[in-house]
Amino acid sequence: MEFIYELLEKEVGKLLSKIKVCENLEEKAELIGKKNLAEHSIRLLKKCDENGVGAGSIFTKLPRKVCDSPSSDYRIIEDLETDDNKYWTEVNIEGKRLGNVRLGEGDVVIEL
Template identity: 50%
Template sequence: MADYAQVTLKHALAAVVAQLHSPQDAAVKAELIAQKQQLEAALSLLSQCDQYGVTSAANFTRLPAQLCNTPSSEYRIIEDCESDNPVDWCEVECLEQPLNHVRLGPGDVVIEC
């Protein structure tokens, strides 16, 4: 399915790029540039969804406002190690993230694939 969508978006992008190469007035050119940017963004998002296995069945959750009203409070992702005791919990490390941590804030979206 994603292959069909990617091919369709790439064809649409090629058509917009071709139109950009022909003479246009400023308003039409601005609209074509906006369309090109939207198509490129859609292709990038679709590629990331494919890479991480995000499908239309994924569950998206927006994090709520924080209960603790301090300037450096943040959400962290932890592994509970099959315990309800926070002493046993450990923070998840992600090697591809700066400092090997995932730091989330209010309004961030978590995707469950």
């Protein structure tokens, strides 16, 4: 992955050089947009790399909620090896402000 990071960083450097000498506002705006896109791509790739997200990962977009209430959401639970939901427990995630993750329709779950 280092090769790709270096490639993108070099491109950012080239774009910065072009931005510095560019006098046409439209062209400068386009160059800045490309630079921002390359920087965004670097951050996104690093986040994927840090979390083990790869080309083989499965992305699942959550469906529309059945309940139309704004306070209804999806939760991550551990089923404790039973189909009886009275024994299920919500997963506590370290570092989260409320200790858990609340998901909404359209959120994406990534299976590594």
